[in-house]
Amino acid sequence: MPLVTVIEEMAKDARQACGQLRILSSAQKDAALELMAARLLEKQEDIIRENNKDLSQAKKAGLSAAMINRLTLDEKTIRGMAEGLREVAALTDPVGEVTGMWKRPNGLLVGRVRIPLGVIGFIYESRPNVTVDAAGLCLKSGNSVILKGGSEAIHSNLILTDLLVEAIKETGLPAKAIQIISTTDREAVNILIGLDDHLDVIIPRGGESLIRFVTSNSQVPVLKHYKGVCHVYVDKFADLEIAQEVCFDAKVQNPGVCNAMETMLIHESISGDFLPAMLKRFRNAGVEIRGCPKTLGLISGIKPAVEADWPAEFLDLILTVKIVSNIEEALDHIERYSSNHTEAIITNDYNRSQRFLAEVDSSVVLINASTRFNDGNQLGLGAEIGISTSKLHAFGPMGLEELTTTKFVVYGQGQIRA
């Protein structure tokens, strides 16, 4: 059968499963999630065996140690996946929530009810645990999912999906709720993103080039984020101890992630008190500093930042530093260079904190806290399927609720328009 037919059939099966999925009780879905977790733990050896096939191919292909590390499944990571499924089971089911209900003058009772999106195409790279996370979140929110993982993790992804599907079948749920594209042919992505008659949304997760490719070519609506160029602005009225701790955490605690700080903006009037100790601490931690001319004038031995540095997502121990004359200059810099992901202000001034919250157009805006909190778990949404930096449908971390929409239900007694 040609690949296009295979994938189209998968999509039709996924749509078919929606009818059953959208009326499942939370208890039924949670039972499936619990069984999915149990299966992963029971079948650890099989998982590790299949994962080893991916690992030996990765080593032959000369993948970096970091990549191989992300690909590796062991007892601990498998336990983590199982716990993740149980955490999703413990989250509140968004489906069926009545988000509002009101009576119209003609007596119609109108409500909005949360429903699943339908069929989700999930395209991702590298880490096989994402297979389990995505499948769990889609199932709990009543959606069918078609998974398309990276070729480097294909054996791991296939066995994980097999185990999950076995569990959902055993619980009496539709087997086609979770499907995976088993070919590593990249053409599969092209086919999947063209199925706008069968899919409701595509969620790509991975490098910027994958996401840009999917966004440019998809006929199905896409939920995505490209990158996080996150700023912390240390204001004139900052508590400098808090500023030190927050900036250090935002840059160093995990520099390879999208919510790490890439640029630190400092109000001129406190730069002399704040920067020398802060930059020393950064440099001791191995952070390369790239400074604006004023920073270079204040502290010696710093590399000058070039224009291309300001909009860059380094995902590394590199930090651009800029001294600004006032909060307006900080806000202008953010408006120009931020990726609308996460920005923070450190200040004890009430009006400046409120102004920053109101004017900064990013998915998460913080006062006196680290940018690293832009994360579904940290913000209290539970597990997340991604972070959206475009505004349609979702802006910021996407949890279960973001995998749903609402429909209107209307209770009448014979009302007509005429």
Add this chain to the structure above:
Amino acid sequence: MPLVTVIEEMAKDARQACGQLRILSSAQKDAALELMAARLLEKQEDIIRENNKDLSQAKKAGLSAAMINRLTLDEKTIRGMAEGLREVAALTDPVGEVTGMWKRPNGLLVGRVRIPLGVIGFIYESRPNVTVDAAGLCLKSGNSVILKGGSEAIHSNLILTDLLVEAIKETGLPAKAIQIISTTDREAVNILIGLDDHLDVIIPRGGESLIRFVTSNSQVPVLKHYKGVCHVYVDKFADLEIAQEVCFDAKVQNPGVCNAMETMLIHESISGDFLPAMLKRFRNAGVEIRGCPKTLGLISGIKPAVEADWPAEFLDLILTVKIVSNIEEALDHIERYSSNHTEAIITNDYNRSQRFLAEVDSSVVLINASTRFNDGNQLGLGAEIGISTSKLHAFGPMGLEELTTTKFVVYGQGQIRA
């Protein structure tokens, strides 16, 4: 200047205006809307003069009487546009609404706040009053809008936009909040939908071919609906008087709109009591009936429905009729042929009404009421900018709230992840 540069500059100006728009108070926006309304009423003669240019071109081009009627602006339609703006001013401002706020175990206070989407590209056909409606809704929700109307209404659209912009400037709001593409070159649409760096959403409104073209080719996320193939299912336990009134209203009150009924499904056991009188009433009102074999067996002189009739949006006095053996057959038919727009059940049976609400996957599902209520005003959202039949972001009528998104705001006291 090449057209692409002109439109790109418009988009950049629109983005620039967002900074001011998102922090406006409701009072400022409402004052602008009131002044916009006043200007339209004051400048009636100018509007009618420009509209006459469109009308004489339309007549030369041989447009249908219905088209010319939709294009015509007179004292009454201008008053209607002004009233529309005042109604939007009277609606609650969605921007700034805190949709939720909670405390995390580490003391972080996390909230979600409603914000404008940003820059909206609005592509529409025919009726010039849509120019005013769209501009008013976008302004109230704090968005910049770039309008691209149909060439047949270009003179009307230009003067209307001029008057609106004059009013917003006079109120001290950014002039670039409302812009219109003044060329009738269709290439402008291609350019606009390619500006994914500058626009947040494209909303097309018009015929299915325009909407399909925009959706297939846009690099910017699109909010749209293709068509409404709406069903009414008259159940075994229906109140037959209510069924008669609702079905008649759903088909005949305004057959040319997306929420009119296209297919009537009738439970077999009441078909003998219900159909003869119902179909007689339809035929007296000029409705052409296309029936399933069972309908043809019951009532003579009816045209048989062909397969292509079931998924068709007639937008006309044509109705397909199908007799079903049970509610399952009705639900299956809807699942197969509906456009996820609007479906209604007529029944007095509690369990069947609940089942229909739960299982039908349409943006508005009604019990004992006409499909014609799928409308922002009728459902109590106020004026609408369109109806979405895709599920991302909005499903159903889109009012002011659907022109916004939410961002997260976080109040900390120095919290870090490490």
